[in-house]
Amino acid sequence: DAGVIQSPRHEVTEMGQEVTLRCKPISGHDYLFWYRQTMMRGLELLIYFNNNVPIDDSGMPEDRFSAKMPNASFSTLKIQPSEPRDSAVYFCASSSGTGLTTKTQYFGPGTRLLVL
């Protein structure tokens, strides 16, 4: 399996611009998670989906952030408008709710976002 795929790997944008991060989970996984990692706050769970349905978005910092999962193989995290404090590494992870590796989250390579 190809693992979790994220794009872009790096993104540099200017304050006020819209940013869209993309994720393709591992085939067959029914859970998808979006995390943000910063030096100050460590790893934070932003939102997670089960079978394409958002289950918990309590970690989404504010209305500027939105996430969608239109189908089992694709999810997006959008920031509009972006601000310098959004600069971070954003990870997507997926897991299966059943089987020998249940609950194990497999992470993508991350997207390093810099907002100038």
Next chain:
Amino acid sequence: AQTVTQSQPEMSVQEAETVTLSCTYDTSESDYYLFWYKQPPSRQMILVIRQEAYKQQNATENRFSVNFQKAAKSFSLKISDSQLGDAAMYFCASVLTYGNKLVFGAGTILRVKS
């Protein structure tokens, strides 16, 4: 609420030696999973090892093993025959069997000296 604590911000080990990274956690639940993830400079989060709380036997993966003490709520990671490629940030994490939120510790930076 679950919490995970890694009390060692940084550790060093000589190549080929053994090092143990500490992790304690707190939960009122009895069913959960515990994990160690490695994050090298590339920033990729790599699963190192996992442990189901209901299993008494400590998990092992090649040079990596854990010491799981359920009563003490302790889950330490032992790395044997340390290699330069083991240098990374290591995160301890837990998730409830009936939940999905992975709770992470603050991480321990491991430096390997040649």
